[in-house]
Amino acid sequence: MNRRAALAAGTAVVGTALGGIVVGEYEGDTSPAVPPLSATGTLLEDTDRETTYYELGGGDDGPTGVIIGGVHGDEVNGYRAAEAILDWTLAKGSLIVVPWADVAAIRANSREGPDGDLNRKFPAGEEPKTELARALWNLIVDTQPEIVVDLHRSRGIFETHDRWVGQAIFPTATGDALEHAETLVQDLNDEIVPRTLRFHRFTVGNELGGNRPMIIHKVGADLGTAGYIVELTEFLLDLETQVDWTTLIAARLLGAHGIERVAADR
């Protein structure tokens, strides 16, 4: 089975599991270029939490990044952007992509899976709280990443609406994540957010240092690795734009850490 056939087989399984939510992205793909996926793997195989992850690039000894989507099952932009990244060809470095972290939550189109909110199962300095959280964490640790990016969206906008965190990038306190987040936010506001939509300008959120049991908090606290929570918003922003911006943000953050895609891809 060649890579492409392996990919098709892998996504067919996931697509069925998700009731066709995601499968369309790949099955109809008639692009002549073979997707540069070098491998796929499975977390919690043969369980109802089973999910596929993908390895891209790896042709050089450059840095490795981890991209996570679908930690919250109703945050469609996150897993759609992660799916888009599966089509990338990398010029430098390599990537592990987990597009559908909480498959059960995605299937139900709800924030939480049967074990609750996946992004509250990662206390710093302790074992993750569920089997799925442990599997995901082990994958991250085994990857020895230079950067981990977790893709989300929020109901409202950070600092505009009291309780919501949309349109913000939350960097770990580790390394130069804050600096990269600041540069990125400025570029996004200059380049892609229309001036009229002033409340939708991106901001840098608070630094993540391990005081909350979230994946990226734990990445910063336990691994000392740069990590970012990317938060878009569903507020007044169409889904295609949410996905495009999420994908662009992931590309820029990865680029800042030396993982670059081939420009001709898109």
Next chain:
Amino acid sequence: MTSDWVDRYWQLAAGSGVWAVFGVLTLPFVAATVDVRLTTPLAGPGYVLFVGLTIVGERIVPQYKLVVYWVPFLVSCYLLSVVVAGIVRAMRD
């Protein structure tokens, strides 16, 4: 009640001027929410009004999803349109 009276209030509440202002307030903003690439400066007033309603509303009734704000938004736009069209009409008369 004379038909003249009815006609006068009908003009005030639903005359073409009212709907013209209503369209200017809502249409460019709706376009921006359908596809962000359709955003123009004309979307600004509707955008600020909508965001303003949600900022206030989130403090009072935080349990509601933000899509419900389309209702008070459209009502507010209508009332604003009646006022603006009424002022224009009064200045012309």
